[in-house]
Amino acid sequence: MKKQSKTMTKAVVVGTLVLTxxxxxxxxxxxxxxxxxxxxxxxxxxxxxxxxxxxxxxxxTVEDRIKKQEEFKPFLTEQGYVAFATNRQSAIASGYAMKNKLNMKVKHIEFENMNQDNMEKDTFSFRYSIDLELSPSELTSSKGTSVVTRTGHMSVVKQDDEWKVLKDLDNGFIADE
Structure with missing residues (x-):
């Protein structure tokens, strides 16, 4: 009887371990x-x-641009923010919109996880694709809208229990496009 009890106890322990x-x-x-x-x-x-x-x-104004640039800080690491500001990523898109008198709207955005086994913990690497709807603003008499697709690569890291963009290599708008 004791032997059966020990076997049963072992089975329960092993079962609990497997379940855990x-x-x-x-x-x-x-x-x-x-x-x-x-x-x-x-x-x-x-x-x-x-x-x-x-x-x-x-x-x-310059103050308007600085204020707008500051709005991106919560989404970026410090290093990511410096690169984003240096590369004028927000200014290029708004400059394109202003020059062409077009409003922009994100119609669709898709991220593809590119993580590999050797990636650091709390880090994601994504390829992304964005469909942007370009429509005439009230400053122009144009009527048609169009959709353009832009692609890029983004690294997102966990920093102080928050996810933030470390790197955004955006193949977006070019000033003379």
Whole structure:
């Protein structure tokens, strides 16, 4: 009777261990998907802020541009913000909109996870594609709208329990386009 009790106890311990490991494995998978979704969300927010532009709302003074540039800070790491500002990523899109008197709106954005096994923990690398709707502003008599697609690559990292963009290599608008 004692031998059967020991065998049963071992079976319960092994079963509990297997169940615990399975639950931990499932939780880590869910956590990874949840982290990926949060990283994508910050990337989408950055791109929408960058590319959703109403010509009438574009400021014309240096102070207006500085204020607009500051709005990107919450989505970027310090290093990411310096690169974003240096590359004039927000200014190029609004400059294009103003020059061509076009409003911009993000119609669709898609992120593709490019993570590899050797990536650091709490880091995602994405390729992305954005469909932008360009429509005439009230400053022009043009009527038609068009959709253009832009692509890029983005690295998003977890910093102080928040996801932030470290690097955004945007193949977006070129000033003379």
């Amino acid at each position: 490991c399975s639950l931990l494995f499932m939780a880590s998978g869910c956590s990874t998907r949840s982290d990926e979704a949060a990283a994508i969300k910050v990337g989408e927010s950055l791109k929408k802020m960058q590319y959703e532009i109403q010509v009438a709302d574009i400021g014309t």
